[in-house]
Amino acid sequence: MIDYTSQPKDNNFSINKHSLQAVFGIPGVVFYDSVISDNLILLSARLKGKTAKCTCCGKRSKSVHSSYTRKLTDLSVTGRAVKIILKVRKFRCRNSRCSQTVFSEQHLPLTQKYSRLTDRTSHYLQRLLIEVSSRKGEYISDLFSIKQSSSTCLRIVKSIEMPDYQELTTIGIDDWAYRKGKSYGTIIVNAINHRPVELLKGRDKEEVADWLKEHNSILYVTRDRSSSYSNAIKSGASKASQIADRFHLVKNLGDHIAHEIRMEYKTIKSSWLAHRKSLYKSKENNSCLSSGDNENTSDSQYNKHTNSVNHRKQELFNRIHELKKKQQLSKSNCQCFKY
Numbered sequence: 101m102i103d104y105t106s107q108p109k110d111n112n113f114s115i116n117k118h119s120l121q122a123v124f125g126i127p128g129v130v131f132y133d134s135v136i137s138d139n140l141i142l143l144s145a146r147l148k149g150k151t152a153k154c155t156c157c158g159k160r161s162k163s164v165h166s167s168y169t170r171k172l173t174d175l176s177v178t179g180r181a182v183k184i185i186l187k188v189r190k191f192r193c194r195n196s197r198c199s200q201t202v203f204s205e206q207h208l209p210l211t212q213k214y215s216r217l218t219d220r221t222s223h224y225l226q227r228l229l230i231e232v233s234s235r236k237g238e239y240i241s242d243l244f245s246i247k248q249s250s251s252t253c254l255r256i257v258k259s260i261e262m263p264d265y266q267e268l269t270t271i272g273i274d275d276w277a278y279r280k281g282k283s284y285g286t287i288i289v290n291a292i293n294h295r296p297v298e299l300l301k302g303r304d305k306e307e308v309a310d311w312l313k314e315h316n317s318i319l320y321v322t323r324d325r326s327s328s329y330s331n332a333i334k335s336g337a338s339k340a341s342q343i344a345d346r347f348h349l350v351k352n353l354g355d356h357i358a359h360e361i362r363m364e365y366k367t368i369k370s371s372w373l374a375h376r377k378s379l380y381k382s383k384e385n386n387s388c389l390s391s392g393d394n395e396n397t398s399d400s401q402y403n404k405h406t407n408s409v410n411h412r413k414q415e416l417f418n419r420i421h422e423l424k425k426k427q428q429l430s431k432s433n434c435q436c437f438k439y
């Protein structure tokens with residue numbers, strides 16, 4: 101039974117067993133009592149079944165030796181912290197060949213050995229804390245009424261099991277900055293699931309080649325335009341095919357187009373001017389057919405237009421300068437006024 105002597109009894113209430121199972125239900129666990137106060141929900145729980153498997157030999161026993169309680173933190177409900185008081189039984193092992201005489205019943209999937217959190221709380225915190233620092237984690241976990249210290253937050257993150265990837269066949273190699281413009285290392289990414297595999301301290305050919313030699317399964321390597329990586333791949337994974345990655349292919353294309361435009365800029369500009377001039381001429385010819393104007397008239401019209409454009413630009417330039425001067429004057433007046 102729950103000891104709720106520390107809780108003010110007047111405000112406490114409980115809910116029936118069926119509702120408890122519906123709200124907090126965990127397979128294999130029976131919730132048989134509850135105390136709900138303003139900011140805390142205390143639940144009494146025990147494991148189902150009259151027997152338990154010996155942790156050493158695996159033989160079932162129904163001989164209860166003793167019991168003890170564990171206090172577990174569960175996910176909060178309606179802003180109230182939830183604590184589960186779990187009754188754990190100890191059984192005698194009747195197997196004469198077993199070295200274990202007394203064992204505790206296992207609590208899976210409720211919690212792990214020595215843990216003060218339920219499994220679902222641990223998983224929730226792992227997803228939350230992987231996104232933030234341990235200090236922020238301490239603050240946020242307090243907001244969710246499952247407060248953990250910063251060191252516990254770190255321990256929870258470190259307990260996350262790393263996924264077991266299949267052997268590497270396709271990787272991407274690129275450089276990455278420890279400090280931009282100062283020191284660079286090499287990042288190796290699994291190109292199938294887009295997850296980093298390794299961070300190498302430098303960009304040396306030997307270092308990358310050594311890493312590749314340790315991974316014989318690699319068949320394809322995508323890389324940038326660096327000749328150092330190209331040589332490292334030839335040396336460390338000679339059978340692997342080298343592929344220029346999409347980013348660098350697009351960059352190559354862009355660089356090439358920009359280079360071609362720069363080279364042909366003068367030709368393009370002169371052709372454009374000639375084309376514009378011819379447009380004016382044809383327009384003038386069409387409009388002046390009746391009046392019998394000649395080619396000189398068209399040229400003068402074109403020059404007139406160019407002059408007027410230049411004149412408008414100059415006017416705009418002067419106007420902007422006047423406004424700038426006015427602005428500077430007003431600023432200096434304001435400063436004078438301040439002092």
Ligand SMILES: [Zn+2]
Pocket residue numbers: 154155156157158159193194195198199200
């Ligand atoms: Zn045993």
